[in-house]
Amino acid sequence: MKSPHEYRYLYGLIGYPLVHSFSRIFFNGKFETEGIDAQYVNFEIENLELFPEIIAAYPNLHGLNVTAPYKEAVIPYLDSLDDDAREIGAVNVIKCIRNANSGDIIELRGYNSDVVGFGQTLDSIKFPEGTRAMVLGTGGAAKAVRTALRKRGIEVQLVSRRKSEHTLIYEEITRAMVANYHLIINATPVGKYPYDNKCPDFPYRFLTKEHLCYDLIYNPEETVFMKNAAKYGAATKNGLEMLLLQAFSSYEIWTS
Numbered sequence: 001m002k003s004p005h006e007y008r009y010l011y012g013l014i015g016y017p018l019v020h021s022f023s024r025i026f027f028n029g030k031f032e033t034e035g036i037d038a039q040y041v042n043f044e045i046e047n048l049e050l051f052p053e054i055i056a057a058y059p060n061l062h063g064l065n066v067t068a069p070y071k072e073a074v075i076p077y078l079d080s081l082d083d084d085a086r087e088i089g090a091v092n093v094i095k096c097i098r099n100a101n102s103g104d105i106i107e108l109r110g111y112n113s114d115v116v117g118f119g120q121t122l123d124s125i126k127f128p129e130g131t132r133a134m135v136l137g138t139g140g141a142a143k144a145v146r147t148a149l150r151k152r153g154i155e156v157q158l159v160s161r162r163k164s165e166h167t168l169i170y171e172e173i174t175r176a177m178v179a180n181y182h183l184i185i186n187a188t189p190v191g192k193y194p195y196d197n198k199c200p201d202f203p204y205r206f207l208t209k210e211h212l213c214y215d216l217i218y219n220p221e222e223t224v225f226m227k228n229a230a231k232y233g234a235a236t237k238n239g240l241e242m243l244l245l246q247a248f249s250s251y252e253i254w255t256s
Contacts, residue, residue: 005060007037008038008060009036009038009039010061011041011065011254012041013043013064013067014067014074015044015067016046016068016069018044019193027251048073048074063093063095065250068140071091071092075089078091080107084112087147088140089140090112090139092246092250093110093111094108095253112140113246115144116148117244118144118246119151120245121242121245122148127154128182132180133155133156133185134157134183136186136188137158137160138160138164141188142158159202161201178207182210182212184207184229186199186200186213186215186223192219199224200225204232209235211233212237213225214239215236216239
């Protein structure tokens with residue numbers, strides 16, 4: 001088997017920890033099936049200061065995905081951002097733009113494909129006019145979700161463990177509030193493998209069959225958040241479709 005340096009194109013994922021990587025399995029399967037001389041590797045780095053070393057060490061590196069906890073922290077290392085990434089303040093795709101002759105890096109450009117991936121999953125769902133969304137979390141994923149929702153004219157209320165001017169805390173959520181927000185989205189990492197026995201501290205008892213509870217987590221397939229929502233009649237959806245669409249978008253960015 002070739003080393004990462006021996007492939008024509010190298011792509012990868014930076015984050016910490018990287019317990020389970022769907023992206024590596026997906027992309028390497030794609031490269032093998034389509035006969036593309038490329039490999040996708042995990043760069044599990046405990047300190048983001050190692051990021052420039054990764055860029056310097058692999059002259060065949062053409063693109064990266066970024067996951068927690070670096071979606072926002074990686075921005076100062078980049079040369080430019082696309083409009084969505086700039087608005088959100090979070091990056092999950094980096095394109096390494098290289099000189100065609102020397103192979104040297106010309107520009108590291110950041111994108112946010114979560115907006116595209118999440119937004120496309122909404123387009124197949126029929127929402128009643130005036131639907132509003134309650135988004136749990138305030139990190140990079142939550143910001144991407146908020147942007148995608150607003151582009152579709154859906155009003156958003158953020159919820160967090162910490163109070164701010166535009167953010168509710170879980171203890172403030174009432175039955176009347178939940179009745180007014182029929183789309184509840186978990187954009188936190190709470191409930192993600194290997195901590196899959198946990199869930200956000202949401203008042204699930206206020207949910208009804210009129211609600212859709214969407215968890216961006218895809219591993220496990222059915223999270224505690226989803227199980228609790230289903231117990232009260234709500235429809236549920238996990239993040240696998242979003243992940244697939246985000247992956248397609250990433251590859252389009254890297255190869256365009």
